[in-house]
Amino acid sequence: MIELLASSIRLATPLLFASMGGLLCERAGVATICLEGVMLTAAWTAAVVNYYTHNAWLAVTVALWVGALTMGMHAFLTITARADQIISGVVVNFLAAGITPLLTNALFGAPTNTPSIPLSDRFHSIELWGLSEVPGLGKILFAHPPLIYLALALPFAVHFAVYRTGLGLRLLASGDGPEALRTAGVSPGRVRYVALLAGGAIASLGGTFLSISHTSQFTRDMTAGRGFIALTALIFGKWRPVPTFFACLFFGFADAVQIQLQSTTVFGIQFPVQFIQALPYLVTLVVLVGFIGKAIPPLSIGKRLG
Amino acid sequence: MKKLFSALKGPVAGVALSLAVCAGLLALLGESPYVLLEALQSTLFTSFGLGYTLFYATPLIFTGLAVAVCFHCGLFNIGAEGQLYVGSVGIIVIGSLFPNLPGALALTFGVAAAFLFGGLWGGIAGFLKAKRGSHEVIVTILLNFVGIALANYLILYPLRNQTVQNPETVELSAPYFLPTLFESTGLFESTPVNLALLLAVLTACFMFFFLFRTAWGYELRAVGASNRASEFAGISVGRNTLLAMFIGGGLAGMVGVNEVMGHQHKLVEGFSPQYGFTGIAVALLARNHPIGILLSAVLFGALHNSAREIEFLSDKVSKELSLVLQGLIIAFVASHYLLENTLKRRKKGAA
Numbered sequence: 314m315i316e317l318l319a320s321s322i323r324l325a326t327p328l329l330f331a332s333m334g335g336l337l338c339e340r341a342g343v344a345t346i347c348l349e350g351v352m353l354t355a356a357w358t359a360a361v362v363n364y365y366t367h368n369a370w371l372a373v374t375v376a377l378w379v380g381a382l383t384m385g386m387h388a389f390l391t392i393t394a395r396a397d398q399i400i401s402g403v404v405v406n407f408l409a410a411g412i413t414p415l416l417t418n419a420l421f422g423a424p425t426n427t428p429s430i431p432l433s434d435r436f437h438s439i440e441l442w443g444l445s446e447v448p449g450l451g452k453i454l455f456a457h458p459p460l461i462y463l464a465l466a467l468p469f470a471v472h473f474a475v476y477r478t479g480l481g482l483r484l485l486a487s488g489d490g491p492e493a494l495r496t497a498g499v500s501p502g503r504v505r506y507v508a509l510l511a512g513g514a515i516a517s518l519g520g521t522f523l524s525i526s527h528t529s530q531f532t533r534d535m536t537a538g539r540g541f542i543a544l545t546a547l548i549f550g551k552w553r554p555v556p557t558f559f560a561c562l563f564f565g566f567a568d569a570v571q572i573q574l575q576s577t578t579v580f581g582i583q584f585p586v587q588f589i590q591a592l593p594y595l596v597t598l599v600v601l602v603g604f605i606g607k608a609i610p611p612l613s614i615g616k617r618l619g
Numbered sequence: 620m621k622k623l624f625s626a627l628k629g630p631v632a633g634v635a636l637s638l639a640v641c642a643g644l645l646a647l648l649g650e651s652p653y654v655l656l657e658a659l660q661s662t663l664f665t666s667f668g669l670g671y672t673l674f675y676a677t678p679l680i681f682t683g684l685a686v687a688v689c690f691h692c693g694l695f696n697i698g699a700e701g702q703l704y705v706g707s708v709g710i711i712v713i714g715s716l717f718p719n720l721p722g723a724l725a726l727t728f729g730v731a732a733a734f735l736f737g738g739l740w741g742g743i744a745g746f747l748k749a750k751r752g753s754h755e756v757i758v759t760i761l762l763n764f765v766g767i768a769l770a771n772y773l774i775l776y777p778l779r780n781q782t783v784q785n786p787e788t789v790e791l792s793a794p795y796f797l798p799t800l801f802e803s804t805g806l807f808e809s810t811p812v813n814l815a816l817l818l819a820v821l822t823a824c825f826m827f828f829f830l831f832r833t834a835w836g837y838e839l840r841a842v843g844a845s846n847r848a849s850e851f852a853g854i855s856v857g858r859n860t861l862l863a864m865f866i867g868g869g870l871a872g873m874v875g876v877n878e879v880m881g882h883q884h885k886l887v888e889g890f891s892p893q894y895g896f897t898g899i900a901v902a903l904l905a906r907n908h909p910i911g912i913l914l915s916a917v918l919f920g921a922l923h924n925s926a927r928e929i930e931f932l933s934d935k936v937s938k939e940l941s942l943v944l945q946g947l948i949i950a951f952v953a954s955h956y957l958l959e960n961t962l963k964r965r966k967k968g969a970a
Contacts, residue, residue, distance in 0.1 A: 597761055
């Protein structure tokens with residue numbers, strides 16, 4: 314049970330980064346179905362930089378920029394080129410899914426995965442203040458690599474930034490009433506650019522975590538729909554940071570149960586692996602249609618600026 | 620004529636720009652950009668290459684239409700990938716339930732099964748959108764994962780061909796086989812392009828008629844243009860949402876007619892090289908016009924075929940090149956506003 318909960322937190326981490334990055338973009342009024350693509354390019358970059366430089370933190374930093382640039386492309390297409398937000402998201406996902414295996418192939422001779430990063434170069438678990446010795450909770454909360462602590466703290470930081478700072482208020486205005494923002498002398502387009510670059514940087518950490526902390530290499534399409542699950546968590550949390558945090562934990566738990574089920578039998582029955590693998594998506598779907606109630610998105614989302 | 624020219628200008632410019640960027644990318648990857656031209660030449664202007672191009676274009680006509688019909692209703696169907704697997708399963712299910720039907724009936728049953736199974740899978744998203752307001756983009760994406768898992772399960776367990784190692788289903792019985800074009804006309808020797816191509820072309824013409832010449836199509840497009848205005852005019856938004864997603868899913872399901880009835884005669888795990896997602900690009904390039912989709916499907920079929928050819932010719936480039944090309948084409952077409960505006964400003968500056 315303790316292992317299951319610890320594993321839930323590990324699996325919730327990429328969702329947390331992606332959904333918090335997505336939150337900034339969507340609250341600013343830009344639909345982001347391209348979280349998937351942002352995580353992919355970041356995951357690829359982190360794996361490659363970590364492999365060549367043997368420096369995990371450098372990998373995080375470079376991937377942060379690449380993630381921001383990937384989302385920056387979405388910003389350019391939706392804000393400057395006035396493309397449809399969903400279509401632009403599809404573009405970014407296509408390009409990310411195509412360019413990462415192409416470059417992997419160019420560098421390492423096969424498109425499927427990058428070479429594995431040696432253990433000594435990777436992130437290690439940090440046991441905070443000896444708290445991991447606390448029975449039960451200790452192992453669940455206090456024996457993780459650094460990015461996980463960052464992910465767990467992030468929603469509260471985002472909450473503060475969005476609701477308690479001037480920049481945050483501009484962000485909310487850009488999503489709910491860009492015209493009002495313009496009347497106040499602030500360019501909503503510029504606010505959206507800032508929000509998307511920041512959101513892309515945050516979402517990139519989800520990809521980085523997958524390739525250099527959770528595993529030790531980039532594999533083709535390794536995000537496997539997590540960007541979309543993060544988006545559902547965001548809707549489930551009604552675009553608010555703290556409820557979204559709990560939604561991510563819930564989806565992380567569903568994923569952990571899925572992995573556990575693959576190796577065990579329930580009441581003597583071994584479920585077919587295809588059913589089990591579909592479980593997180595099915596749970597997401599049921600939650601989306603069954604329990605969310607009326608989720609009102611930011612008012613101007615999906616619309617071009619006038 | 621002038622109208623046709625101005626309609627084609629944007630897409631043609633988009634494709635040309637994308638090919639140019641792609642050539643640059645090839646150079647960057649250490650491959651000669653001429654490989655792209657060489658591959659395109661052989662996939663469009665040799666009988667063997669064109670046969671394969673048309674074979675890949677056939678499913679893309681169906682998925683392109685699947686995306687387009689939903690677009691006309693204001694819906695974004697990203698679920699064609701799941702729908703086409705469920706539709707293909709439908710053919711195998713009906714084929715194994717009724718193996719001994721006479722020829723014409725078997726073909727009708729097969730096509731109807733593909734349409735119905737795919738349609739029901741797409742209809743789920745339409746139903747949820749209409750009844751619960753769930754966003755169709757997320758629902759169709761999630762249903763892709765579930766639908767593909769479901770198809771894989773059926774392929775590996777209940778419908779599996781136990782006599783071979785490969786993950787594939789039992790074979791269809793002979794009455795369900797759709798003849799290849801070579802068998803029926805003598806064209807395109809030793810390529811898998813089959814009569815499903817003809818069916819796809821007829822379907823596109825029918826969809827044109829349906830969307831622009833019938834009251835049903837008019838209502839569907841009215842809902843796409845404005846939910847509120849349609850509601851005022853007494854057109855049910857929910858009913859049309861459901862209808863559009865059902866038709867969209869059904870059209871995607873008909874990919875199985877090409878793959879299962881026309882080519883493999885069985886369903887193989889993971890057969891689709893993302894036909895469903897490429898359908899989005901096909902529809903966008905054609906601005907959702909059913910006849911335009913015929914042209915754009917052939918183009919994307921050729922690009923897919925070329926990317927495979929390049930992978931074969933080169934050790935530096937893998938077939939994911941076609942994903943990049945698709946992304947670029949959609950990007951250039953979707954940002955036509957920017958391109959047109961820059962051109963206009965240039966002209967003004969010159970005058």
